[in-house]
Amino acid sequence: MSTPAGDALLHQPLKEVIGGKTAAALNKAFGMNTVLDLLEHYPRRYAERGQLTDLQTLSEGESVTIMATIDSVTVRQMKARRGSILEAVVTDGRGHISVTFFNQKWREREFRAGRSGLFAGQISTYRGKRQLAHPQCILLPEGVDDDPDAVAAFAGAVIPVYPSSASITSWQLGAAVTIILDSIGELSSTIPESVRQRFALLDYGQALRMIHRPSSMAEVEQARHTLKFGEALLLQCVLAQRRSVLAASNAIPRVHTDSGLLASFDSRLPFQLTSGQQEVAAQISKDLAADHPMHRLLQGDVGTGKTVVALRAMLAVVDAGGQAALLAPTEVLAQQHYRWISQALGPLGQAGTLHGDPSGTKVALLTGSQRSTSRRAELLDVASGQAGIVIGTHALLQDRVEFADLALVVVDEQHRFGVEQRAALSDKALDGTRPHTLVMTATPIPRTLAMTVFGDLEVSTLTELPAGRAPITTHVVAVEEQPAHAARVWQRASEEVALGRRVFVVCPRIGDEIDQADAPGDESQASPLASVLETFHELSTQLPNNVRLGMLHGRMSADEKESTMQRFADTGAQDGIDVLVATTVIEVGVDVPEASTMIVLDADRFGISQLHQLRGRVGRGGLPGLCLLCTRMPAGSPARQRLDAVASTTDGFALSQLDLELRQEGDVLGATQSGVRSSLRLLQVLKDAEVIEQARQCAQALIDADPQLVGEPILAEAVARSNDQRQSEYLEKA
Numbered sequence: 001m002s003t004p005a006g007d008a009l010l011h012q013p014l015k016e017v018i019g020g021k022t023a024a025a026l027n028k029a030f031g032m033n034t035v036l037d038l039l040e041h042y043p044r045r046y047a048e049r050g051q052l053t054d055l056q057t058l059s060e061g062e063s064v065t066i067m068a069t070i071d072s073v074t075v076r077q078m079k080a081r082r083g084s085i086l087e088a089v090v091t092d093g094r095g096h097i098s099v100t101f102f103n104q105k106w107r108e109r110e111f112r113a114g115r116s117g118l119f120a121g122q123i124s125t126y127r128g129k130r131q132l133a134h135p136q137c138i139l140l141p142e143g144v145d146d147d148p149d150a151v152a153a154f155a156g157a158v159i160p161v162y163p164s165s166a167s168i169t170s171w172q173l174g175a176a177v178t179i180i181l182d183s184i185g186e187l188s189s190t191i192p193e194s195v196r197q198r199f200a201l202l203d204y205g206q207a208l209r210m211i212h213r214p215s216s217m218a219e220v221e222q223a224r225h226t227l228k229f230g231e232a233l234l235l236q237c238v239l240a241q242r243r244s245v246l247a248a249s250n251a252i253p254r255v256h257t258d259s260g261l262l263a264s265f266d267s268r269l270p271f272q273l274t275s276g277q278q279e280v281a282a283q284i285s286k287d288l289a290a291d292h293p294m295h296r297l298l299q300g301d302v303g304t305g306k307t308v309v310a311l312r313a314m315l316a317v318v319d320a321g322g323q324a325a326l327l328a329p330t331e332v333l334a335q336q337h338y339r340w341i342s343q344a345l346g347p348l349g350q351a352g353t354l355h356g357d358p359s360g361t362k363v364a365l366l367t368g369s370q371r372s373t374s375r376r377a378e379l380l381d382v383a384s385g386q387a388g389i390v391i392g393t394h395a396l397l398q399d400r401v402e403f404a405d406l407a408l409v410v411v412d413e414q415h416r417f418g419v420e421q422r423a424a425l426s427d428k429a430l431d432g433t434r435p436h437t438l439v440m441t442a443t444p445i446p447r448t449l450a451m452t453v454f455g456d457l458e459v460s461t462l463t464e465l466p467a468g469r470a471p472i473t474t475h476v477v478a479v480e481e482q483p484a485h486a487a488r489v490w491q492r493a494s495e496e497v498a499l500g501r502r503v504f505v506v507c508p509r510i511g512d513e514i515d516q517a518d519a520p521g522d523e524s525q526a527s528p529l530a531s532v533l534e535t536f537h538e539l540s541t542q543l544p545n546n547v548r549l550g551m552l553h554g555r556m557s558a559d560e561k562e563s564t565m566q567r568f569a570d571t572g573a574q575d576g577i578d579v580l581v582a583t584t585v586i587e588v589g590v591d592v593p594e595a596s597t598m599i600v601l602d603a604d605r606f607g608i609s610q611l612h613q614l615r616g617r618v619g620r621g622g623l624p625g626l627c628l629l630c631t632r633m634p635a636g637s638p639a640r641q642r643l644d645a646v647a648s649t650t651d652g653f654a655l656s657q658l659d660l661e662l663r664q665e666g667d668v669l670g671a672t673q674s675g676v677r678s679s680l681r682l683l684q685v686l687k688d689a690e691v692i693e694q695a696r697q698c699a700q701a702l703i704d705a706d707p708q709l710v711g712e713p714i715l716a717e718a719v720a721r722s723n724d725q726r727q728s729e730y731l732e733k734a
């Protein structure tokens, strides 16, 4: 099969095609290197000829491209300095705006009433009037605006407006694109012919021409649809190939025995698994017994009991002679998992010690801040296989950690880890095999996102809360509108403490040391956001003396954090903590059964999912939970509406969906998923569900029939390039 010459041109350096100066400017402004980089710089929007921009709607600071007609022109000499100002009033027939130039007397010849042109710049205000100072402009040839054909020839019916920068304008971009489109000739498509026919898609060259040089908005839509499909198909092929590699790669089947650790653990378990937990557990057992690696995402709202499910899976592989690693996103969480698991296992997790059950195993903890002596001992247990369960933070990923036989990797809170980080642990399995992987997330992931970002995982969902879970009541407290309610917050806190319960107080920032905060700082804001240090200070005078206060934040050492959590969690402790003032360090997973109350200060500063996670920290021990979201935002503001939404439901899935709708696409994919983000120009993960679904089905069918895509060399090459790019982005970040 011969490939069109245009294909080779796509990957040529821009400077060889459009001249060094423009290429350098494009590189500086947008990081473009190749012809393809420029062609994938799609117009942000389109100015439609004949449908003039409404000048009434322009607001200050906005960057605009308008098409307008010159109404009048005046030239004045400046008084204070030498030089002249040319001011033209332009109109789109509805509104007016003045366009000014300094010391460009030569423009007088061009700027004549009645001429039309395109003007681009930023709207500013001068003496109460909106203006465009020194805009970029192109005037239509004189006399032409009576002649529609000539106008169309000049500007086209639909004028693309490119994301531009100060040094390179939309027109310069358009001109550079035109040079390329005129010379590129035929291009082959990554989307196979059969798929294009089935979904009535354009060929690639056509789509590029139509998105850059459309003759109607209908063409733009058609082009966008094809290009989106192309992006989706590429991504889905990458994911389908990963799935097929996993399915084809080997894992050691881990079949647990009926009379092993898992069975002993189950008999110790003080509760019945929910039917959802049982179902997922059965699925996982089946996965673990297969000779290719499990790759499963376990999603479920906070408190649905994911950790128990994960621990049972870990015990199952230990029973089968392997080891399991549990990866937590933070040190506090790793320690918390360690404590919870050690306690849940009891003697079963203390093999080799006096109290240990000889049929049990050892639980090792590896964190970044560990002292080297204890770390060495733990590493030895891991390497010898004595430790069946290994818990840690990313420190676990370090090369020096060796496992005797790593069978299962459990990743807690997936959204903080990238796909590649999971892959790094996969390499630690025995030669020629991969470990089974279970990923847990408490942030319910909508289907489209699951299909794109997590498309290489199978998904299980826990929906029901374990029985006996007490309800959580949430109130929004408008501290400025209702000062009486605000005072009641702390009264409520001390009442809870008097009942032997624990209270969290979460602030959006850590704050300065108190003696500095008292000094006039440069914080010009009337009342800065609540901080941990200041709130701690205030509460120490405001709460009754017998209430024991503590604080937890990211500037404390790991040891301090750990001992503080311990004092808060342990209600029997002499030096216990009743009220813990903290940052969102405590956000994920921290489990204190006696914690009944969550007070969030300046709650509007947190996202919906974050608030929901925070709320999930209370009401875990059968005590009814109370969550108070304090805010200074006025009723009816968008911030207040978000808080009201959180207060109105405890359904994490509903909130997650709402959260996603309110956030930008980029935030959704998150920094760790940038490999996915950077390959998507037009496709919107949340809005283009249908395209994604179609592309997924096509990709799966293509890869099933031809895993290496031998029959689709163009697509295969694009997939390979996409993989390379992702890989290098990961390496750059590491």
Ligand code: ADP
Residues within 6 Å of the ligand: 271, 272, 273, 274, 277, 300, 301, 302, 303, 304, 305, 306, 307, 308, 309, 442, 466, 467, 589, 591, 620
């Ligand atoms: P998640 O990790 O999904 O937020 P956890 O696994 O931490 O939830 O479980 C939350 C709490 O509920 C834990 O204290 C756990 O012991 C308890 N739990 C889990 N499953 C059940 C169940 N089936 N019945 C009663 N309590 C349960």
Ligand code: MG
Residues within 6 Å of the ligand: 306, 307, 589
């Ligand atoms: Mg958990």
